[in-house]
Amino acid sequence: MVGERNLGVALVTGASSGIGQAAAQRLADAGYTVFGTSRRAAALAGQRSFEMLTLDVTSDESVAAAVAEVIRQAGRIDLLVNNAGFGVAPAGAEESSIDQARSVFDTNFLGVVRMTRAVVPHMRHQGRGRIVNIGSVLGFLPMPYGALYAATKHAIEGYSESLDHELRTWGIRVSVIEPAYTKTPFDANFLEPDAKLDAYREAREVVSNRVNEVMATATEPHVVAEVVLKAAIAARPKLRYTAGALASRLQLLRRFAPAGLVDAALRKDLRLDSIPAPRFSNPVLQK
Numbered sequence: 001m002v003g004e005r006n007l008g009v010a011l012v013t014g015a016s017s018g019i020g021q022a023a024a025q026r027l028a029d030a031g032y033t034v035f036g037t038s039r040r041a042a043a044l045a046g047q048r049s050f051e052m053l054t055l056d057v058t059s060d061e062s063v064a065a066a067v068a069e070v071i072r073q074a075g076r077i078d079l080l081v082n083n084a085g086f087g088v089a090p091a092g093a094e095e096s097s098i099d100q101a102r103s104v105f106d107t108n109f110l111g112v113v114r115m116t117r118a119v120v121p122h123m124r125h126q127g128r129g130r131i132v133n134i135g136s137v138l139g140f141l142p143m144p145y146g147a148l149y150a151a152t153k154h155a156i157e158g159y160s161e162s163l164d165h166e167l168r169t170w171g172i173r174v175s176v177i178e179p180a181y182t183k184t185p186f187d188a189n190f191l192e193p194d195a196k197l198d199a200y201r202e203a204r205e206v207v208s209n210r211v212n213e214v215m216a217t218a219t220e221p222h223v224v225a226e227v228v229l230k231a232a233i234a235a236r237p238k239l240r241y242t243a244g245a246l247a248s249r250l251q252l253l254r255r256f257a258p259a260g261l262v263d264a265a266l267r268k269d270l271r272l273d274s275i276p277a278p279r280f281s282n283p284v285l286q287k
């Protein structure tokens with residue numbers, strides 16, 4: 001769908017639902033020719049006002065094929081929105097195997113790297129382009145019992161900042177969008193930890209219940225989509241954009257509040273101090 005203005009060609013990963021779908025639709029309404037992607041794009045044929053392409057961001061071949069198809073149809077890519085990703089349900093860091101950790105990073109972080117490497121050569125040839133990566137407030141304020149997801153978002157923050165410096169020479173800018181809790185099917189697709197330990201059972205329940213409570217009043221995807229558009233069309237784009245009131249408050253808290261206060265507030269909000277202390281059978285560990 002092309003709006004009143006022709007703003008160029010946008011490629012949005014993970015556009016089947018949630019933030020990706022909202023961002024793709026908002027960009028299309030604003031005047032971009034949008035190509036959304038999903039691993040199940042065929043099942044969505046005709047259900048979107050923008051074209052959907054099949055793409056698995058964990059596959060080099062799939063990434064290359066999708067980018068080639070956009071170039072074949074549109075001749076260029078002006079905007080890449082890296083949104084595809086998933087999380088692990090609240091759990092202790094040691095409750096995910098190395099294989100599961102690799103899987104999370106392969107999609108959430110290396111998926112961004114694959115897409116970027118495939119698209120940047122075209123943007124350099126054009127002499128212009130924008131890359132907008134969907135990060136998270138967990139990229140600057142890690143959440144207990146969400147270590148792997150937070151780690152991938154920290155990786156996106158660092159990668160994006162370095163990349164933005166590198167690509168300015170070719171007229172390409174990179175931004176990160178940092179939403180907080182957002183009402184999407186994302187939490188319904190949480191990957192269960194594959195190495196659960198009884199030691200973390202109570203903590204898992206406490207944190208999961210709190211997350212479910214907060215999700216009831218979470219930010220709507222269209223709020224994040226508006227920020228994606230803002231970053232995409234800004235004459236002087238910022239490196240980081242928060243999305244939603246909670247994200248903005250958390251950014252201020254992280255930037256200006258004493259570390260001890262942030263630590264205490266985070267534990268209080270997640271009710272971590274309500275979890276009973278473990279009983280040690282080894283007297284040495286009790287000292």
